[in-house]
Amino acid sequence: QVQLVESGGGSVQGGGSLRLSCAASGYSISRRCMGWFRQAPGKEREGIATINVNDLTTYADSVKGRFTISRDNAKNTLFLQMNTLKPEDTAMYYCAAVVNGAYCRTLNPNFVGYWGQGTQVTVSS
Numbered sequence: 001q002v003q004l005v006e007s008g009g010g011s012v013q014g015g016g017s018l019r020l021s022c023a024a025s026g027y028s029i030s031r032r033c034m035g036w037f038r039q040a041p042g043k044e045r046e047g048i049a050t051i052n053v054n055d056l057t058t059y060a061d062s063v064k065g066r067f068t069i070s071r072d073n074a075k076n077t078l079f080l081q082m083n084t085l086k087p088e089d090t091a092m093y094y095c096a097a098v099v100n101g102a103y104c105r106t107l108n109p110n111f112v113g114y115w116g117q118g119t120q121v122t123v124s125s
Contacts, residue, residue: 002027002114004095009119016085016123022078022095022116029097030073033104036080037112038091038121047107049080050098058105063089085123092118 004027008020020036035050048060049069057069068081078095098104099113 001025002097004097004114004116006093006095006116006119009093009121011122011124012085014086014123014125017081017083018085018121020080020082020093020095020119020121022080024076024078024095024097027097027114029071029076029078033098033101034069034071034078035096035098035104035107035112036067036069036078037094037096037107037109038089039094039118040088040091043091045094045109047109050104050107051078052104053101056105058107060107082121085121087123087125089121090123091121093121094118 003025005023031053039045050058066084071078095116096112097114103111
C-alpha cells in the first residue's frame, strides 16, 4: 500500500520560508519521478516542481528561483524548500508520484499515480 505523508506546512508572512517534507512508504522514491503540486481555493491543481529519475528538476515559472525540490533516498523522503514566499503561494500542497516517468517534466497532474493528503501553506502579506 503506497502512502505519501506530507508535513511542514503552516502560516508564514510574505518573504518567509517553509520546508515541506513527504515521507513515502510502500513506494521507493529513488530513481522515480516525484513532484509537488498545489491547489488554491477556486483554482485547478497545478504542478510546481518535479524531480525525475536522473534527478533533473523542473519548475513552474511561478516558483522558479524561489523553490527547490530534493530528496533523501536513504530516508525515502521528498522535500520542497520554499523561500521568498508570496501571498499567491497560499494553497494546499500535495506530494505526488508520477508513475510514468515520460511525463515527469510536464508538471501535469493528470499523470500522477499516487497523491499525498496535502499540507496547507498560508502566506500573509
